[in-house]
Amino acid sequence: MAAPRVIVVGAGPAGTRAAEVLVAAGLRPLVIDEAADNGGQIYRRQPAGFRRRAEALYGTEAGRARAVHGVFSALRGRIEHWPQSLAWQLRDGALQVERGGRAHRLEFDRIILATGATDRLLPIPGWTRPGAFSLGAAQIALKAQACAIGRRVVFLGSGPLLYLVAAQYVKAGATVAAVLDTAPASARRAALPLMASRPSLLVKGAALLWRLKRAGVPVHHGVTPLRIEGESRVTGVVFRDSTGRERRLEGDAVGMGWHLRAESQLADLAGCAFDFDPVSRQWLPRIDVDGRSSVDGVYLAGDGVRLAGADGAELGGRLAALAVLQDLGLPAPAGVDAAALRRGLARMERFRQGLAIAFPWPGELIAALPDETLVCRCEAITAGQLRRGATTLEAPEMNRAKAFTRVGMGRCQGRFCGIAGAEILSAARGEPMQAAGRIRSAAPVKPLPVAIELETP
Amino acid sequence: MAMGGAGPLLQRLDELARPAVTLAVDGQVVTALEGDTVLTAVLLHGAVLRQSEFGDGPRAGFCLMGACQDCWVWTEQGTRLRACSTPVTPGLRIVTLEVPWPRLG
Amino acid sequence: MASVNQSDVLILGGGLMGAATAFFLRQRGVSVTLLERGLCGQQASGVNFGNVRRQGRFLPQLPLANRARLLWSRLPTLLGEDVEFLPTGHLRVAYHPEQVAMMEAYRDGARDYGLDLEIIGGNAARDRFPWLSSEVLGGSFSVEDGHANPRLVAPAFARAAKRDGARIVEDCDVIAIERESDGFRLESADGEIWRAPVLQVSAGAWGGRIAEAFGEPVPIIARGPQMGVTEPVPYALHPVLGVTTKTIGEVIYMRQVTRGNIVFGGTGHGPADLDTRRAKVMPEITLQQFAQLRRMVPAVGQLRIIRTWSGVEGYLRDDRPVMGPSGKVPGLFYAFGFCGHGFQLGPGVGEVMAELIATGSTTTPLGPFHIGRFA
Numbered sequence: 001m002a003a004p005r006v007i008v009v010g011a012g013p014a015g016t017r018a019a020e021v022l023v024a025a026g027l028r029p030l031v032i033d034e035a036a037d038n039g040g041q042i043y044r045r046q047p048a049g050f051r052r053r054a055e056a057l058y059g060t061e062a063g064r065a066r067a068v069h070g071v072f073s074a075l076r077g078r079i080e081h082w083p084q085s086l087a088w089q090l091r092d093g094a095l096q097v098e099r100g101g102r103a104h105r106l107e108f109d110r111i112i113l114a115t116g117a118t119d120r121l122l123p124i125p126g127w128t129r130p131g132a133f134s135l136g137a138a139q140i141a142l143k144a145q146a147c148a149i150g151r152r153v154v155f156l157g158s159g160p161l162l163y164l165v166a167a168q169y170v171k172a173g174a175t176v177a178a179v180l181d182t183a184p185a186s187a188r189r190a191a192l193p194l195m196a197s198r199p200s201l202l203v204k205g206a207a208l209l210w211r212l213k214r215a216g217v218p219v220h221h222g223v224t225p226l227r228i229e230g231e232s233r234v235t236g237v238v239f240r241d242s243t244g245r246e247r248r249l250e251g252d253a254v255g256m257g258w259h260l261r262a263e264s265q266l267a268d269l270a271g272c273a274f275d276f277d278p279v280s281r282q283w284l285p286r287i288d289v290d291g292r293s294s295v296d297g298v299y300l301a302g303d304g305v306r307l308a309g310a311d312g313a314e315l316g317g318r319l320a321a322l323a324v325l326q327d328l329g330l331p332a333p334a335g336v337d338a339a340a341l342r343r344g345l346a347r348m349e350r351f352r353q354g355l356a357i358a359f360p361w362p363g364e365l366i367a368a369l370p371d372e373t374l375v376c377r378c379e380a381i382t383a384g385q386l387r388r389g390a391t392t393l394e395a396p397e398m399n400r401a402k403a404f405t406r407v408g409m410g411r412c413q414g415r416f417c418g419i420a421g422a423e424i425l426s427a428a429r430g431e432p433m434q435a436a437g438r439i440r441s442a443a444p445v446k447p448l449p450v451a452i453e454l455e456t457p
Numbered sequence: 458m459a460m461g462g463a464g465p466l467l468q469r470l471d472e473l474a475r476p477a478v479t480l481a482v483d484g485q486v487v488t489a490l491e492g493d494t495v496l497t498a499v500l501l502h503g504a505v506l507r508q509s510e511f512g513d514g515p516r517a518g519f520c521l522m523g524a525c526q527d528c529w530v531w532t533e534q535g536t537r538l539r540a541c542s543t544p545v546t547p548g549l550r551i552v553t554l555e556v557p558w559p560r561l562g
Numbered sequence: 563m564a565s566v567n568q569s570d571v572l573i574l575g576g577g578l579m580g581a582a583t584a585f586f587l588r589q590r591g592v593s594v595t596l597l598e599r600g601l602c603g604q605q606a607s608g609v610n611f612g613n614v615r616r617q618g619r620f621l622p623q624l625p626l627a628n629r630a631r632l633l634w635s636r637l638p639t640l641l642g643e644d645v646e647f648l649p650t651g652h653l654r655v656a657y658h659p660e661q662v663a664m665m666e667a668y669r670d671g672a673r674d675y676g677l678d679l680e681i682i683g684g685n686a687a688r689d690r691f692p693w694l695s696s697e698v699l700g701g702s703f704s705v706e707d708g709h710a711n712p713r714l715v716a717p718a719f720a721r722a723a724k725r726d727g728a729r730i731v732e733d734c735d736v737i738a739i740e741r742e743s744d745g746f747r748l749e750s751a752d753g754e755i756w757r758a759p760v761l762q763v764s765a766g767a768w769g770g771r772i773a774e775a776f777g778e779p780v781p782i783i784a785r786g787p788q789m790g791v792t793e794p795v796p797y798a799l800h801p802v803l804g805v806t807t808k809t810i811g812e813v814i815y816m817r818q819v820t821r822g823n824i825v826f827g828g829t830g831h832g833p834a835d836l837d838t839r840r841a842k843v844m845p846e847i848t849l850q851q852f853a854q855l856r857r858m859v860p861a862v863g864q865l866r867i868i869r870t871w872s873g874v875e876g877y878l879r880d881d882r883p884v885m886g887p888s889g890k891v892p893g894l895f896y897a898f899g900f901c902g903h904g905f906q907l908g909p910g911v912g913e914v915m916a917e918l919i920a921t922g923s924t925t926t927p928l929g930p931f932h933i934g935r936f937a
Contacts, residue, residue, distance in 0.1 A: 047492035130517030137521035411526035447866035559861030
């Protein structure tokens, strides 16, 4: 009998750990990733020729990053690795991949999707100006290019990454104008009981705040962002502070983000069922405790489904691989304990719920955005156009609004406007956010070259 | 500190000991370092990668992880590059102002 | 508690045909109720290529197409909103000498129906449209054809009909249809009863099931168009483009919208499912289309596609729609199964069906489309 063909999409912490377990069980999985090197976004490796040590790049997570990189290096030769490869469609038991300008159709017995996440964004006036970047972008500029996104950077958003990136900028010698957190200070106290499930992370968070304070970086809680100023580029940020006072900060760059948004397009194309997750206020693929999706043969792990962060992704990757082995009738490798992995994920799930309380998604700010705010960056569709779609044109949900207004119809396929768009549409119709649904994914997952060469049979 | 003007968007903090690579941006010769992405190379010299197709002004990328698709640039030869995920190569000629499409012949 | 909803005409199906019929019935003052299972214009009417093309049609269909074309120019006034109709011209090209000859013959035939076509040699075509490839041997240009946004048209007709007094009921799943002595009785899943002396079936690919229930089976199959769109680039490909060929694998059509994206389709159809109401885009077909796009306009090879889609269309064996009165049941009318070429006809179908229902006859010949041809 031929060995079962298992594909892992994504070479971040979840994909790496999944591949590790599969290899330990005697399989030779194919690992596909868009990046030139493994590590995913969180443990993204700097290009060849860069010399900073892991401690400089990953801070307190250097040990974990080294471990994940080490595991992947040890797998070389025992897996097939396709870097710089775009998995652009998944259906009917075949994955469509573009690699080096050539099209490939890959059949599989089982597939693990470990496709990660991006920043979750809310639009504010001016957020398309040069100098406005996502928080993740601010971190990648530093990690992978040893650059700051500006000379004087404002960090805006909410969530642990907001403080982490600001502190990393301070440490790297960049000037941080301020940290603007939309969450009120009181929210964190309410979240403490749940967040106590991971005390070490609470300590790390406190250390970040202390570092910012020591560097003299102002931290404002409970802000309402009003606009990013500047015509041809960012010149400042205007916000209302928690006392209601309108303030302006000078700066030439903004790093903004509100936690994570799952990259779930391949799961959607494969036909996986999705549910609305009230914690993260987004639609996530439905999985069982180990990561089996609703579609036979399709498994999910990491931030593309659980949003439990890098540590959780490692656990989820291992669990999904164990589920694959079990479903193939193969024994689990020694030393990988499914019950312990599940317990670990349950603890992280409590912490995630705490985070959502401590750093809530400010949906009400989005609902109140001025009509002229660009919501869809790709198609330059405004909040007002979307509201007209929801009311005058009677679009009850996002796909209908997309058809009428082109919101989410552009190059990024709604990655950066879909969630905010659902807030605006549902608010305009006076309905809960989940009534607005989610933009259905369409192939290709990312832009595909018309000049692609066909596979020769 | 006055903000704005024509200066670079990004600021290099470290990793200066890499070989230089020369490319052209809108006809101007620009020096980058090996390992820089096209986005880094362009935004260390200016503040624009492309113009929005819909008249709302210049863009300079956003996510840097190949998700937002807001940093697609054109080469003079009329090919497309996603600036955040393409490393610079010697002789690359990027245009941020005009769009070399359709290429004829 | 079920209520009884009475009107002069019931329309089953809120695609372009049903919505336009409802609109033109209201223009004639007829009371009309339209029942749509999902949302108006979600299937074939909303996902198609958006071609407002007359050339290349079955010649006896041109009177209907001409009537529709007159309406296309009046839509902003009639509907009170823009559906992005642009009379950019439509260019069909040929790669083979025998196809050029066929285009000339078609031009001669179309003249009798009032459609003037211009045959252009390959070099002349490239002088006018320099982005055409060297493989193009000739073209047929239809100056008054063009394109529109299919996502907008049927919903705009439905809204306009509603403003004019039609009752448009969406998310209404009809579960029973009966012919009674004085007309039709429909029941929807929510228990509502709908009655009218006249029923029009404009249920697209699903129309075949209803016609069969009335004893008039037709050879219809459901298939999905294979659509895609590129990233936006400067507006350069002004006319809608298509190809004349006998080889399905050579079929490609494309149009550039003024915002810049190039919408395309061709080289085959995908499967469509009547029960799940979903149609697939086959990745293999998308990839095949790329070669044909580059073959007609090499510069499209510089671009990337950003999205693909499909939807459920109904195709009859003879590639003609079912349109006109029932051959068996008084008061029953059909307008379905437009075989992937109904978008241009839509406004005309609505006006002609309204005329037929309201007056008992129409000045536009419908004979070739009568359901009796399959009896």
